[in-house]
Amino acid sequence: MAISDKDFELLRDFIYNLCGMYFHSTKKYFLESRLTKRMEATGTKTAMDYYSLLKSPRGGEELRFLLDEVTTNETYFFRCVPQLNAIETKFLPEIVEAKGKMGFRKLRIWSAASSSGEEAYTLSMMLLEKRSTLLKDWIIEIVGTDINETVVAQAKEGVYNAYSVRNVPDLYKKKYFKEENGKFILSPEVKKFVTFNKLNLYDDTKMVFMKSFDFIFCANVLIYFDLAAKSKVVQHFYNNLQPYGYFFVGQSESLHGVNDKFKTIHFPGGFGYKK
């Protein structure tokens, strides 16, 4: 179902103000298709009826369903290339230099909503490529956590379908995957830097133990939290970072108004938050 530009802008602004996810106008078609599904499910006839539903007391619950629709299939290898480029070109060398000077040759990375593991393993591959140069003799620890045990188990297994690996550069695909019956099996070399655990980001007693990370990633999760919960979790991330560490959210997310301690660092095609 096509929605008018005006209705699209209204919905986009409402969703953004509520959860901090921005729908680019290039994603209008995508939002339309997902909205159509939700409208069918809720029996609403027009975009404006659906908008009224979102604003009603039942709106919070419905927004979660909509966000599920929108973020589903959003987990794949090399998902956010501008982010990876910025890390590789700038942020990683900067941190390696600073820590190297202190004689502290250990890198810790946290994929805080790791789902089936694609993000954590992408980073592992990227760092593996630097094993003989920038990260020679460095200890690398990548931790993936998710609230959902099923996806944590999948992540540990490390077997993927063609959709998940569609963005993997050929060089990496050949080097780090074995293809069997249409499945892509990740090499043990990539897996050895990464551990996966179940973790609820809202669990303060567990969160305080996630210490000393250089990079933290948390995509497509904070959008589900209200402002108070978001602030609390983001403050944990802040505390859990090393000085000058970086925190990244998803490609269309915003932390505006959530935390005023992080500095926004802009790079080509995106931005991240620096402690």
Add this chain to the structure above:
Amino acid sequence: MDRQVMLETARNMVATIDDLPTIPAVATQVLQLLNNPDVNVDEVADLMLADQVMTARVMKMVNSPVYRPSQEITSLKRALVYLGLRHIKEVALTSSFINAFEDKGGVLEVAPCWEHAFGVGMVAKVIAEKIHYPDLEKAYIGGIIHDIGEVVLSYYRAEQFAAVLEMTRQRPIKLIDAEAETFGTTHAEIGFCIAERWNFPEAYREAILFHHDPRAATSDPVLCAIINLADLFCTVRDLNYGGRSWVVFNLAEEDGWLILKEQFPSLAQLDVERFCYELDDAVPDVKELVSSIFSKA
């Protein structure tokens, strides 16, 4: 490096370029006409109509999605009124400038250069609006012309400039620093010298010279700060010379941002993330404007 020395180097370099484009006769006449305090818009419009290319460019600029007039403007006179009488000079110069360089791509291709130029113009205007800067057109035009020095280097010093770009790819060095290393001057000083030769008004000359160093500006530091920020945002949001310029910045530490916040404290509340996402949405409009300006039709 001493700015006076860099300016001198730039002057010498510009002086050696013997086929540097000149301002078309009509633009010169328009400028002369505008020196008369009693000039009226009809006279200017009549004169400009003699130059069809200039007329067409002005019409395209004013009707672009970037400018967004409420209805399409179909007469040159209305276009001039809409852009503001006081800006006819700049419009004439900008149009001449585009004309002069449209086939001079050099190392940087024509389209990405102008996408950056018009992008910075558009973003500068948006920022100017947010801080209630009194002259939005000035911000827009200042944005369009801020990198004229880059265009000159890319075309007239192609080989060395290609090496400069390569340098920025090999190590984390800013384009402007790589230029200073190679040429002993930068696109800011070179642009300033061109603007001087073309008799651009003082505020624009300053904006070109200080768009990377707005603290050094004396006549209109706010304008320089606006253009500095607009330039930074465009460089990270796909209006970045086709990805040839790699920039990372911490907004909180940027002079342009600090200058504007000193003057307009409410800017601190700006949702910068959303600002960037909205800028992404406007990128196709800018690209469309550039392709329409350079289409032969």
